[in-house]
Amino acid sequence: MDDELLRRLRTEQARALLDDADPHHAVMLACDLLVAGVDGDAVVALAAESARALPPHDANRRLAAVTEELGLPEPDLPTAVTLVVADTCERILDRSIPAEVGTHHLYVVGYEGSPLDDLLPTVAALAAHLEDDLGGRADDDLRARLAALAQTILHRLTPGNQA
Known part of the structure; x- marks a missing residue:
């Protein structure tokens, strides 16, 4: 995964920790991860969601599954x-x-x-x-x-x- 994708992923992870992930950004990020060859089950599941209809709570949950799947610890x-x-x-x-x-x-x-x-x-x-x-x-x-x-x-x- 390139540095820009990692930065975006860490930012959405941080946003979910402080408040709520942006559903649109989370889904688009998952799609970009797939294009970059990061194709775990959690990434595919998030990419398959509707960027317009995904509730923030579900975006948080799906994003947490992605970061867990990729082994990214929660930021302080x-x-x-x-x-x-x-x-x-x-x-x-x-x-x-x-x-x-x-x-x-x-x-x-x-x-x-x-x-x-x-x-x-x-x-x-x-x-x-x-x-x-x-x-x-x-x-x-x-x-x-x-x-x-x-x-x-x-x-x-x-x-x-x-x-």
Whole structure:
């Protein structure tokens, strides 16, 4: 399995640990694993699911079976937070998730043991502004502030740049 597939798998595993795996991403990941020649029973079962209809709970269960089948241990909490936050920031910056979703997904910085817990007040302030002042719909200013935060986070997560 190449590094990119492993990173994606570890990220969905971390997302399932902290909250719920993204069913669409989990199914697409399983399909990509099959294409790459990783064809265990659990991978095939997840790839056969509907990316639109798979409930998050079932995605978590199927993904856990895949990681068990592949012998991947569950990440520790700080690693899980780092994986999910980095992925969320990348999605914010490439606009593959709406700012409204990305803002709330960044709350994982506040998990116990997070290397980014000092950013929780910043995330909470952006979320409060989004919900209280903007009625839940991001404007250009919030998108710009969120993108700046995402860049800051990714910079901090780059080895050698930790605060």
